[in-house]
Amino acid sequence: MSEPILRTEELAKRFDGVVATNDVSINVPRGELRCIIGPNGAGKSTLFSLLCGIYRPDAGRVFLKGEDVTRQPAFRRVRRGLGLTFQTNRAFHRLTVRQNLHAVLQIAREDRPPDAEERYRFALERFALDPDSEMPAKELPHHQLQWLEIAMVLAAGPDVVLLDEPTAGMSIDETLQTGAVLKHLNARGLTIVVVEHDVAFVRDVAQRVTVVHQGRVFAEGTVDEITAHADVRRIYLGQA
């Protein structure tokens, strides 16, 4: 089996004695669309912050395309092909749509994969975003602001993106549309890891699901395996 695009070894992080992430080892193969689910406070966002370099882990290691990036600052990981959107939207709200997308295109990675441009153009079109628009981002409707941040990340030409609750606050239609775009991008070679609460969305898009509970990997498998898992249903899906 080839080297996973994203891999962690026994990753751990604690804040003032509170264990946020504990002994997390995951493997995301190239080309997969993975969903990470778990109750509030399970450590999903902390895991993302460790993967992209916002936090340094207390123990364990992070590998990106086979290279140990545990000690590398965030921007280096991004230049190696990682992208991330935040749980709360962090497009540049006071800047225009053009400025938002422009800020990223300045840097577009030198070793941008050949499909990156096509994926970016596809997302712009399906998200109905005009890259030359002088409209301040804060005037966009909520779902389009979410899409803008995804488009910004795609502009840099990543190989793998981490999306933290990309459909939060969206209507059912908008969620479905987001799911369709993600599936299409994935089919064109982009590896995607999504933290999501919306079970219908997870069923729609996920190829594999990782369940995080109390900072640990609680279960992992296909959507059907996970939804059939008795303990997962108990802690997460709220069913007896």
Place this chain on the structure above:
Amino acid sequence: MAALQHLVNLIAGPEDIGRSRWFWAAFAAVCALLFVNPLWLTEFEATNGAYYLLNVPIALGLGLLWGYCGILSFGQVAYFGIAGYIYGIVAGNMVGDATGPIIGSLCGLAVCGLVATIFGYFVFYGRVQNWIVPILTLVLTLLLETFLGQTAGYQWRVGSVQLGGYNGMTGIPAFQLGSYVVMGYGFYYYVLIVVIATYLGLRLLVNSRHGKVMLAIREDAIRTELLGYDIRARQLVVFVLAAVLAGISGLFYVQWGNYITPSQVGLVQASLPVVWVAVGGRESLLAVLLSTCALNWLNYTLSSEGYQYALIIIGALLVAVMLFFPSGIVVTLARDLPRHLRTLRGQRKGEVQ
């Protein structure tokens, strides 16, 4: 020719107020007026005119750092002072040598750049963020003031130049180009040219590729880093540039008044650039330029009534602006006035119909 056109387009780009043809016509007219000013001003008045302008570089540097890159420095006067003192020491030891003032100026700016690089390295590469940065910069300038304040003794001399403690350093040579000593009208032109060049140069910078990233860092540094930018290096570069610009003002100051005291790097002076920048509007270079000239003129004029009195008025102005025009007077007017005028015109049309 194409390169020149590109340069002009960049300078007139969207990241500052004043982009219309009318603005550039007015800008050219004001510059022309300033250049022929000495025709009717006395030499003394021209020297005062230079004084209103000489703080523009330090203010533009702070405007760039704070308004465009989101880093508030409360200690820009440290670099003002460093450049002034180093110039005094070097040029003072080379009296009689015509190259002394030029070498002194270059040394002053080089030391500014060096100190800012070392200080900025620890701040930005140490990932210090938000309100800690202004406190650290303020501490640096207060340390400098304390150090300079205790240099009154005879042992504090460098070559033939006495640092002078709180009495300050006196007899600092004027600027000199070859055998021409830059004073009076000459000094006015020298400051005017540097100020205009600095403004246009910074407009070029904020509209360049680097400028766009600067805005992104101001809005959200972590988000920007996660788009692949080494924000530490970019913040450091802007910080050093702002320090060198503060140094230019420091050079102007000592070349204008021929003396400097530690109070130039003290608490009161440290707060003034922040006032100039905030009153005009930190997110526009033009606003900073205008308010700095206006407030320095006001300060100079009021000071004839007593220095403390002037400071109280300037301070009250800051409070009023922060309450009623939080993005600055010039920026607010530039943003809202055209809209009000349009509504007004619309209403008139309505009356006619």
